[in-house]
Amino acid sequence: MQLFAIPTGNFKLDGGAMFGVVPKSLWSKHYPSDENNMINMTMRCLLVVDGDRRILINNGIGDKQSEKFFSHYHLNGDDSLIKSLAAAGFAPEDITDMFLTHLHFDHAGGSVKYKADRSGFETVFPNATYWISAPQWEWAMHANRRESASFLKENIQPIEESGRLKLFDHPGELFPGIGVRFYNGHTDGQAIPFIKYKGKTIVFTSDLLPTAAHLPLPWVMSYDTRPLITLDEKEAFLEEAVDKGYVLFFEHDLYTECCTLARTEKGIKVDKAMRLKELQ
Template sequence: MQIHVIDAGHFKLDGGAMFGVVPKTIWNKQMPADDNNLCSWAMRCLLIDTGQQLILIDSGMGSKQDARWQGFYFRHGEGDLITSIKKAGYSPNEITDVLSTHLHFDHCGGAVQWNSAKDALELTFPNAKYWTHSAHWESAIQPNAREKATFLKENIMPMHETGALHFTDKIVNPFGKNIDLLYADGHTEKMIMPKITNGDNTYLFIADTIPSHAHIPVPYVMGYDVRPLQTMSEKELLLKQAVENNWIIVFDHDPIHEAATIQLTEKGYRIADFVTI
């Protein structure tokens, strides 16, 4: 198995929203905000070559939306989904599976694109199966008021309309014995967190349960979470397992650090070592 980090670019979100009730005087030391209180965040994806499947985990925000919409999020940096996949040695047509941890725009937008004529939407990865959890899909197509602005029809409906959509809860081990799928409900309904065993290492792509190294402390949860208290419970359980089993936690939004191991200290869970995948 080969694991590649895919850089889908950076964007900006409000630092206060990303850290919830944590005071800016604390989080700003680790994630400095600009004059508009915005912090830069990565859109980090993974590409896993199992030998039988080529699996893309998340796909960033894409570029379908107009300039005004893009301007809300200040897309920046040199990262690009397709360029990064090609740099890893693959083409979009080789992707067999696209797994979205969840269908918020910054995690699935790159999986659908405009066609060459710019008059219709098409799948970015035409030969792939597209995966989500059935309960999450229902929450995306009938969104609550809190998440409505992040579930964009142009990002998700083509997956269904083309017949490419599949549900992870309807099939056993869709990605083989070395990729387990864990679920969390604090950030959004049935967010998927792939746990990948590769040789002696186990990687947990923890998605938005812990989006960056600065979010390791259990109370540090995002204002975007639909169930913040549940996120705290889920974090504590996952961090405990990470320490006990020496898992490597992969961060989807950390602008600098790809991954880390975790330790339990007298102050709670903290970074043990940063890891490059």
């Protein structure tokens, strides 16, 4: 098995929204913001190559929305999905399985693109099965008013129309060496991959833990639909992660790609920060 970090670009969100009820005087010591209170985050995906299987976990924001839409998120950086795949030696046609932790636009927008003549949409990965948890699919199809702006139909419907959508109902081993668990505080049916790799467990944290700065239990995003559930999920996950020595792979942390954890008198904190390449 080989793992490749696939950066797809950066975007900015309001720091207050990202850290919920935590005052800026606290969170800004751990994650910097600009003069407009915006914090810069990445959209870092993960490619798992195992034999003939090439599994991409999430795919960033894509490039098909309007200029006005993108202006709200201040896209920046030189990385893109296609460029980063090419740097790893792959093209979209090589991807056999497209795994989506959930369907928010910054995680699933790269699933779909305009057709060459812009007459409609088609999937970016023409040979891939698209894996999405059934609870998340149903949640997105009947989106609540608070979350509906994150579920864009042009990111979702073309996947179903392609005939290559695969829904899974239960947590467990989805691929050899890759187990999946459901976490429901951020959005219903968020599916988090646990990857067995070189004697370690790599966890793609997605929006369960968007950055290393979100390790403190009360530091929960305002975007989470059920923050009290997130609190319980984080606590259980972090206790297990520190006890079992998991390596956390962050999708959104611009400054920390991976880390291990340590238990301290002030709670569970980062022990060692590292790049994914250091585990190769």
